[in-house]
Each structure stands twice: as structure tokens, then as C-alpha cells.
Amino acid sequence: MKEPDSIAKPDxxxxxxxxxxxxxxxxxxxxxxRDEDALYNTRASFLPLELLQKIFSxxxxxxxxxxxxxxxxxxxxxxxxxxxxxxxxxxGLQFSFVTNGWHxxxxxxAVNNHRDxxxxxxxxxxxxxxxxHDCWRGEGSFVRLVRAFSLCYGSDIPFNFKVAxxxxxxxxxxxxxxxxxxxxxxxxxxxxxxPNSDEFASSEMLSTEERQRAEQEIxxxxxxFKMPIAIDVGYYNTDVVSPCSPLAGVSANIDYRGxxxxxxxxxxxxxxVGQGDVVGDLNTEDFTAAYERLSAVADxxxxxxxxxxxxxxxxxIAPDLVTGSPCLFCLESFAKLPSKSGVAxxxxxxxxxxxxxxxxxxxxxx
Amino acid sequence: MxxxxxxxxxxxxxxxxxxxxxxxxxxxxQYFKLNETAALIWRNLESAKPIDEIVxxxxxxxxxTREQATSxxxxxxxxxxxxxxxxxx
Numbered sequence: 001m002k003e004p005d006s007i008a009k010p011d012x013x014x015x016x017x018x019x020x021x022x023x024x025x026x027x028x029x030x031x032x033x034r035d036e037d038a039l040y041n042t043r044a045s046f047l048p049l050e051l052l053q054k055i056f057s058x059x060x061x062x063x064x065x066x067x068x069x070x071x072x073x074x075x076x077x078x079x080x081x082x083x084x085x086x087x088x089x090x091x092g093l094q095f096s097f098v099t100n101g102w103h104x105x106x107x108x109x110a111v112n113n114h115r116d117x118x119x120x121x122x123x124x125x126x127x128x129x130x131x132x133h134d135c136w137r138g139e140g141s142f143v144r145l146v147r148a149f150s151l152c153y154g155s156d157i158p159f160n161f162k163v164a165x166x167x168x169x170x171x172x173x174x175x176x177x178x179x180x181x182x183x184x185x186x187x188x189x190x191x192x193x194x195p196n197s198d199e200f201a202s203s204e205m206l207s208t209e210e211r212q213r214a215e216q217e218i219x220x221x222x223x224x225f226k227m228p229i230a231i232d233v234g235y236y237n238t239d240v241v242s243p244c245s246p247l248a249g250v251s252a253n254i255d256y257r258g259x260x261x262x263x264x265x266x267x268x269x270x271x272x273v274g275q276g277d278v279v280g281d282l283n284t285e286d287f288t289a290a291y292e293r294l295s296a297v298a299d300x301x302x303x304x305x306x307x308x309x310x311x312x313x314x315x316x317i318a319p320d321l322v323t324g325s326p327c328l329f330c331l332e333s334f335a336k337l338p339s340k341s342g343v344a345x346x347x348x349x350x351x352x353x354x355x356x357x358x359x360x361x362x363x364x365x366x
Numbered sequence: 367m368x369x370x371x372x373x374x375x376x377x378x379x380x381x382x383x384x385x386x387x388x389x390x391x392x393x394x395x396q397y398f399k400l401n402e403t404a405a406l407i408w409r410n411l412e413s414a415k416p417i418d419e420i421v422x423x424x425x426x427x428x429x430x431t432r433e434q435a436t437s438x439x440x441x442x443x444x445x446x447x448x449x450x451x452x453x454x455x
Contacts (some may be wrong), residue, residue, distance in 0.1 A: 130377075130392070147381040150388040153397060154381075182395035 010241055012250040014094075016067035017059050018264040021075040021084065022046045023256040027100055027137050029126075031164055031193045031200060035268045038256070039073065046078050049087060051258050051283060056091040058287035063252065067119055070097035071264055073256060077103060082110035089117045098122040098162060100137060104148035111157070118157050120186060123149055125161040128172060128179035149183060158186040164193045165231075166204045170214045173221060181227045188225075190218055191232040194327060196270040197338050208321055211236070234265070234327035238319055240306040243326035247302045252294055258283045260290045262297055265327050266334055274335025305329055372443055372452035374412055389451060398449065403428070404442050411452065 023038045023045050032039070059065040068088060075097045078084060088095045096119040111118065123145055126136040133142040152159040161180045163169055169176065173190075180188040192211065195201035206214060215235050222229040233244040245251035246263040253264045255278070261267045262277035279297060280290030305326070312319050322328040322337075331337045374380065377392040387405030389398040400408055403424065410420045417439060424435035446452045 143379055146379045146390050146392070150379070150381040150390055150397065151383065154383050154388045154399065179395060183390075184397075 010243075010248070012242075012245040012248045014067045014250075015063055015065045016069060016245075016251045017055065017063070017065050018069045018071055018251065018253045019047065019052070019055065020072055020254065020256040020264070020267065021070050021078040021081070022073040023268075024077055025072060025074040025100075026077065026102055027074070027141070029136055031136075031166065031196065031204060033194050033196050033265065033269055034073070035270050035272070038268055044077075045256050046080070047254075047256060047258060049080060049083055052084060052087055053091075055254060055258075055282060055287070056087060056093060060091065060093070062288050062291050065093065067094045067096065069119075069264075070095065074100055074103070076107045081107045082113075085110045085114045085117075089114050093117070094119040096120045096122065098124060099148070100124050100141065101145035101148035102141065104144070104151065108148075108151055112151075112155060115155065115157050121149075121152055121157065121159040122162045122189070123159060125163050125176070125180075126169065128175040132168070132172065149185075153184045160185050160187045160189060162189045162191065165190050165206060165211075165214050166193055167206065167210070168204075170206060170210060170217075173214065173217050177221045177225055177227075177229055181225055185227060187228040187230065189230050189232055190214075192234045192325070192327070194234075194265065194269075194331065195338055201338070211321075234325060236321065236324045237326060238309050238313075238324050240309050242302050243305075247298050247305075247326075249295055249298055252291070254282065257281070260287070260294055262294060262301070263330070266330055266336060269331065269336040271338045272331075272334070272336035276334045277330075301330065301333060304333060370454045371414055371416060372411060372447065372454045373414060374408070375451060375453050378451050380408055380412065391449070391451060393450075396449075398451065403438060407439055407442050408446075 023042060025032070025034075025039050028040070056068070059068075070084070075081070076099050085095065094117050095114075099121065101123055111121070125133065125145070127133040130142040133145065134140070149159050161176075163176055177188055193205055195205060215231060218229060218231050237243050242248040244263070246253070253261045253267050255261055255267045258281060259278050260280045260282055262279075266277045277297065279293040282290060308323060309319060312323070318324075322332050328337070375391075379390045379392060381388045381390075382405070383399075385402050385405065387400035387408055389400060389408070390396070391398070406423070406427070407420055410423065420439055421432060421435045424430060424438065425432060428435075430438070443452065
């Protein structure tokens with residue numbers, strides 16, 4: 001009988017902060033997890049440089065961060081993006097950011113100027129062809145994306161693609177991997193979409209069986225390709241060990257208002273009721289005190305999850321999809337799921353999923 | 367030189383790269399780097415400028431004879447055509 005693959009010790013990556021530089025975005029993707037009012041119906045807000053300097057220096061001192069990752073909204077819309085990167089470098093940090101590529105030309109000189117401090121640049125990709133990508137992001141999006149990553153490729157600046165797992169992309173995993181590899185990406189990351197509305201959950205989210213097949217296929221691709229291929233945390237995982245960097249205390253999030261929050265996936269979640277993941281306003285409060293409360297929230301959530309999983313295991317019951325999928329579990333715990341019925345269609349798991357991503361054969365990005 | 371004007375293929379994406387250029391062929395998923403002169407010629411092809419005008423622009427920007435400029439354009443067009451990066455209408 002074949003020995004099971006050994007369980008890899010979780011690697012939560014560098015100590016880091018994810019920072020929402022702004023609430024606004026130039027695109028309108030239906031699967032986006034950010035609150036629509038903040039994205040499109042609220043005045044544009046950009047984290048001020050003074051606050052960022054406080055966050056960088058106190059983040060280093062209190063959390064020991066070495067990296068920052070910029071999100072949004074669309075982070076490249078920050079009008080002082082070049083000054084933001086100056087501050088990052090002055091504070092001895094490495095940076096990454098996720099972008100749709102539309103405004104890359106404008107921020108490219110700043111990125112290239114600080115190329116030694118680039119950890120990685122993530123481009124959101126919705127398809128390996130112009131038609132597939134633009135159908136989600138609008139005409140011209142794919143060409144702009146290609147131009148953006150061409151600059152990175154030509155300058156040896158590491159970039160990756162981030163792909164949402166939906167009904168359409170799950171049928172194109174191999175072409176997407178081939179595209180990323182041929183374009184010279186440092187790696188390819190897939191992530192399950194989260195249920196931002198009942199309608200989206202029922203139309204675009206994968207069923208339990210589809211998720212299983214997708215996770216299996218991604219594991220297969222990760223063995224075939226030289227380029228690392230991974231799935232972000234959020235896949236079915238019943239290990240009681242902390243499944244992600246926020247719960248492990250390795251990362252935290254700062255939203256576009258300057259509030260310290262647990263995780264970038266929970267932050268400003270579309271249609272959310274609960275705000276239990278938001279612990280303090282860094283505009284007015286010391287980072288240390290807010291971070292202590294955040295650590296308590298993370299510890300409590302980790303304990304709740306471990307207790308639930310342990311209890312089910314003792315009863316011989318396989319956790320359902322929400323309980324077994326860390327991001328869904330947190331969304332439910334923090335009252336951010338649009339409704340229970342919204343995930344009813346996907347919440348029918350009866351068997352533990354193939355746990356390919358603890359096998360050590362593929363990289364898990366937390 | 368042929369009087370027909372080669373134009374960039376529809377699945378070819380050009381990016382300005384510090385005065386030079388980077389081309390991605392979305393069909394073959396291949397990159398091509400263009401030097402400064404080649405990038406200048408490419409930009410003119412994108413705006414469907416006649417070859418004679420491209421030659422004249424090269425002459426105005428660089429100290430080259432008409433023959434040298436024509437030869438540079440012809441050589442580049444041959445390379446672009448060989449890699450299916452341009453098509454002739």
C-alpha cells in the first residue's frame with residue numbers, strides 16, 4: 001500500500017500587512033468581494049502618506065513585518081503611488097500589489113525605480129484569451145494587462161497571475177497554466193471565489209463536486225509544470241492547525257479607512273452585517289493596542305474553528321463545506337455571508353476533499 | 367520595395383519599453399524585443415504610415431542615407447513577416 005504523502009508544516013510566509021490603498025476601482029467585476037457602496041457609491045478615499053508612514057514603522061516594530069501587499073479597490077489608482085513606494089523602501093520593506101493592469105503605465109516608473117524592493121506583482125486574470133478575460137473586465141482589459149506584464153517581463157521584475165475559480169475558469173485550468181508559464185510568470189495562483197451574493201453563489205460558484213475536481217486538477221498541474229501553481233487558502237481543509245496567515249498571527253489587514261482588520265478577504269465584504277474583524281482605527285489609535293485586540297480576535301477564531309472541527313471529528317461527522325473551508329467558516333463566524341441559503345447549493349459536502357495541498361507537492365500561499 | 371503596407375497582426379500587442387519596444391504574440395505566446403529603431407518603425411506601422419514616410423522619418427532622426435534607412439526597414443519587415451507579426455493588406 002502506498003504511503004500517504006507527508007503533511008507539510010504550514011508556511012505562512014513573511015510577516016506582513018495587506019493594505020487597501022483606496023476604496024475605488026475602475027472596473028466592475030461581479031465576483032468582487034468588496035462592498036459595492038464603498039467601490040462605486042462612496043467618495044474616493046486614499047490612505048494618506050502620514051498614516052502609511054505610521055503603519056510601516058509601527059508595523060515593523062510591533063508585528064515585525066518585512067513585507068507589505070497593496071490591494072484596494074485598485075491600488076494603482078492612488079494618486080501618490082510613487083510616494084507610497086518611496087515610503088516602503090525608506091522603511092526597509094519589500095512590496096507586492098494586485099492590479100488589473102489598466103493604469104500600469106502611470107505607476108511603472110515608480111515600480112521600476114524601486115525594482116529591488118518588489119516582492120511580486122499579481123495581475124488579476126479572468127481568462128487566457130482576450131475574449132475570456134474581457135467578458136468579465138470589459139473591452140481592452142486584456143491588452144492592457146498584456147502590456148503591463150510585458151514591462152515586468154522585460155525588466156525581470158517578478159509577476160504572477162491570480163485567477164478566480166468559477167464555472168468558466170475551472171474549465172480552462174490547463175490553458176490558464178500554459179498561458180502563465182509561457183508569459184514568464186513566477187507563479188500562478190488560483191482562489192475560490194467567495195459568495196458575495198445569493199445570486200452569484202448560485203450562478204458562478206462551484207458545486208462541491210466541481211471544487212473537488214478543480215482542486216485535484218490544480219494539484220495535477222502543479223506536478224506537471226515547472227512554474228509553481230498554487231491555490232490560496234480557502235480550499236477545504238479540516239486540519240485544526242491555523243489554516244492561514246491572519247489566524248496564525250503572521251499577517252493583518254488595514255482597510256482604506258485606516259482600520260486594522262483581521263484579513264483582506266473579510267474586509268469590507270459585500271453585503272456583510274458583522275464587523276467583528278475590525279478592531280481599531282489607526283488614524284486615532286496606537287498600533288500596539290489595536291494589534292493586541294486583533295491577536296485576541298485571531299486566537300479566539302482559531303480556537304472556535306479547532307473546537308468545531310474536533311467536535312465533528314469525535315462524532316465521526318465530516319464537516320460541511322462552510323465549516324471545512326476556512327474562508328467560508330470565517331465569513332459565517334463574522335456574519336458576513338450574504339445568507340445561509342446562498343451557499344446552500346454548494347454546502348452539500350459529505351466526504352472530505354482530497355487534501356492535495358497539504359501534500360508538500362504544491363505551494364500553498366497564505 | 368512593395369507598395370502594400372504591412373500592418374501589425376490583430377493578436378500582436380506592442381508595449382513601449384524605455385524607447386525600445388516589447389511585442390507579445392498572443393497566438394504563439396512569445397515575446398519579441400525591439401530596439402529603438404525597430405520600435406520607431408513599429409509605431410509607424412501601427413498608424414499605417416507608408417513605407418516611404420517611415421524611411422523619411424528614420425532619415426530625419428538618425429544620420430543615415432535613404433538607402434541605409436530603406437534597408438533597415440526592409441530587413442525589419444522581413445523579420446516581422448517571418449514571425450507572422452505583421453500582415454500585408
